[in-house]
Amino acid sequence: MPAAAIEARDVGRRYGRRWALARLDLIVPEGSFFLLVGANGSGKTTFLRLAASAEQRNRGELAVFGQDPARRAENLRAHVALLSHKAGLYEDLSARENLELLAGLASMEPRIAEWLAAVQLEDRPDPVRCFSAGMRKRLAFARLIAQRPRLALIDEPYGQLDPVGFDLVDGLMHTLRDQGATVVIASHLVERASRQADTALVLHQGTPRWQGPARKVPAAWAAVHRVPA
């Protein structure tokens, strides 16, 4: 049985008096493709941010590659990458300059042309502020693949993208997985995302409602939300 990339026991995160995530028990095996599904405010983003050490939980135990992200954030940051709603790009820099900065800061070999070609942005020398939302998303994906993470946490991978971008992103996520990374995504595009993932978890109002094979998640999602199948 593969080791766990993420192991959560009774994990909870509270904002003020409201629990955004509560009583979450979960094991994501290393090398797997895991899907988080849920309505807005169901706790998907919160879970990804906890695993990425961007936030700290209020209760329970959480381990990423066996280490507590709240205590061992420095150790984990070389292995974990988060692609969040905000692209986290420097608007006044070009796509190339953003990636050069990443490579310089993270002491990586700067394979800029390769990373830009992977997201089809090799011919855009203008600053990121001139980019469309979809292009920013692609550049954020270039940052993600450049980091070659062992754990890729991706919030709404299809957000802001056109249909061509959907296929591109699917390809990139599978490349990550082929490189041995564990991929965890949170998506509203249940049908599409369920075709990519192995296992899935349905969250509802911050609590887990269903967990199982990803191919069954559309039905589970419909049942949880009483959507006619």
Add this chain to the structure above:
Amino acid sequence: MNQLRWMLYKDLLIEWRGRARVAALSTFAVTLLLLFSFAVGPDTDALRTHAPAYLWLSVLTASTLLLTHGFKLEVESGAMEGLLLLPVSPRAIFYGKAIANMVLLLAVGVVALLVTLVLFDVTPRENPIWLLLILVLGTAGVSAPGTLYAGLTARLHAAQMVLPVLLFPLVVPCMVAAVRATSLVLGGDAMGQLDSWLWVLGCFDAIYWSLCGVLFGKVIG
């Protein structure tokens, strides 16, 4: 060291691309100097006597705009979080940003100094090169704690109001030393006190730059 260089390069490159911002800050500092001269009136002796204080007040006030704006942009775009989630030393982030802030503040300070000399009709009685050294030490004394507090307050809605409340009391010793040293260069240093004030400035700079570098990771990490 490599990470620090990249941070510094990034901040200075971004400022160079948006260089209208430094020009606007310099204009703001000059406007403050003009307001001081209008407030005092045509008493040229009083203006000359207090010129060093006006200079440093204008630099200090401009610094709060510079410091809050820089961090706010990075926090709002998510770039700061992206940076913090990389395996990058918080000290490299701090020193890169603090040095960049110091360079920009120094540019504003040089403009404000030149305008002060012309506007208040002051001719330095000591070697003017001392003025540059005082500017470097004075802006360093504002930049290090300013960068720390700007990072601390960047997520607040009222960052621009909170930052001066935190920063100004902390930099009082630096400002007093900078104003006194500037006064001695402009008005003459008959008693040989300039060295002492420069030492005071240098010591505070050393304390601020070492302490703030250690605290930054705990504040923003």
